[in-house]
Amino acid sequence: MMESVQRIRYPSFDYSNIDPSSIPIIEVIVRSDSKPPTPFRIGNEEGWMVEWRGKKTGDDLLPIIDSVTTTATLPFLMRTRDGWYIEPDSIHAIARKLIAPTVVILIMSLLLHAIAPVISQNSILLQSYQIGPLDYPLLLLITFPIFVLPIIMRSFANYRDINNQNYYIQNPLDEPEIDLKIGNGNVTINSMKMPEGVIVEAARLQVGVAVPERASILKALDRDENEQPPPGMSTPLPERRIASVEEHGTGVGEAIPMPIAHSRVLILEPLRVCSRGELVNLNGGGSCTLQGPEERWPGSIYSSLIALHWELIVYVQRSGAKMQWVKPIIMQGPEEEINIEKLPLMSSRAEISEK
Incomplete structure (x- = not known):
């Protein structure tokens, strides 16, 4: 058995409102029949981080986890990040941006209505409008809508999202025929043939870290499933899988x-930890090379705690609906040790994740 050390402080769902240093770093010794990858570290001790390295003096007291270590994409990622997907309607993002200002407008109108008698006896703030037997403040009738x-x-x-999903279920698409060549941190598309009615717009290569397995997190922190979950985690949803972060x-x-x-x-579902290559316009068709992120990342490697995942995303349109075709990529890693100072993060919500 081969042993290595994994250290991870994975960002919680609402990570922007949490101080990373308040959440403990999960540190374990991983035992596996496979050779561990070239050591890498992404992030730092004060923030969110992912690290995989060899054992050092003093590591013997760390919890031990038996885990498969493989370059083959894990089954749960093949179920949730492979094939055709519907892009959430762009109105979601606009609506979310409007929430804060509309709440402020409502609060200000309530405040102005409360102090209106002090300001002026004839102010519009004191005017009301009768609906049935009751009078309603005119200002609130304007701001509440x-x-x-x-x-x-x-x-x-x-x-619209439900309609697009139902349309896809009733009219499923075949897999596109794409001839790929995987290079050193890049992918070359030699040819691409999409199903009829699908218009290709753009493509990109991206890499990220999937959500750690819940059972491994609890074991590393010596927590029982029936006890209070660790910081950043909720109790598991009792229903069937909806998305991987919800199952965990x-x-x-x-x-x-x-x-x-x-x-x-x-x-x-967005990869919460994700670094993207440049978006390449494919309107003209033909071959192209998709580069990975500017900083060099490790290759594809999967275990129960750290799952480093590469994928190709092709953006298309079909009958006016925006869609994505996603294909996991097995990327070879560099031989030299990798150290990236900051862990790149994306929104945890699919409807506001930028293209």
Whole structure:
């Protein structure tokens, strides 16, 4: 058995409101039949981080986890990050940006209405409008519809998302025929043939770290499943898998908007830890080379705690709906040790993750 050390402080769902240093770093010795990868470290001790290295003096007291170490994509990633996906409606992102200003407008209108008698006896702030037997402040009748506007927009966007998902279920697409050549941190598309009615727009190569396995986290922290979960995790959802972060108790039901009942999820869950290569326009067709991130990342490597995942994403349109075709890539890693100072993060919500 080969032993190596994994250290990880994975970002929680709402990581922007959490101080990373308040969450303990998970440190374990991983035992596996396979050789560990070239040592790498992404992030730093004060922030979110992922590290895989050899054993050092003093590591013998760390918890030991038996885990498969492989370059083959794990089954749960093949189920949730392979094939065709619907992009959430762009109205979701607009609605979310409007939430804060509309709440401020409503609070200000309530405040102005409360102090209106002190300001002026004839102010518009004191005017009311009668609906049935009751009088309602005119200012609130103006601001309240503004306040509920994001809710109406989200409902409309959810309706369109459900329609797009149902249309795909009723009219599924075949896999595209793509001739790929995987290079050193890049992928060359030699040829691409999409199903009829699909218009290719762009493509990119990206790499990220998937959510750690819940059982391994609890074992590393010496926690029982029936006890209070560690910081950054919720209790697991009792229903079937919706998205990987929800199964592991870190998505709290908000990673993807309005998924419908289907054999697999049709909206792509964001990789919370993700670094992207340049988006390449493919409107003209033909061959192209997709480069990975500017900083050199490790190759594909998977275990129960650290799963470093490369994938190709092709952005398309079909009948006016924006879609993505996602293909896991087995990327070879460099021979030299990798040290990236900051762990790159993306929004945990699919509807506001930037293209």
